[in-house]
Amino acid sequence: MWAALAVMTCPCHLPILALALAGTTFGAFLWDHEGIAALGLSGLFLLCVLQAWRAFRRGS
DSSP: OHHHHHHHTOGGGHHHHHHHTTTSHHHHHHHHTHHHHHHHHHHHHHHHHHHHHHHHHHTO
16 A cells, blocks of 8 residues: 555656646646645655555565
């Protein structure tokens, strides 16, 4: 689960995510505040990668 969430929150997917959500309020927020969105996704991405790494090391 953590690895899948890390893939979805990878900051390199921000333009794809913004295009997929075009026409929605969240899509407009992403286009208007790309820097804030990139920082938020980067933090979430790092957290998910760390949690996935810990889970794989435990064998869960």
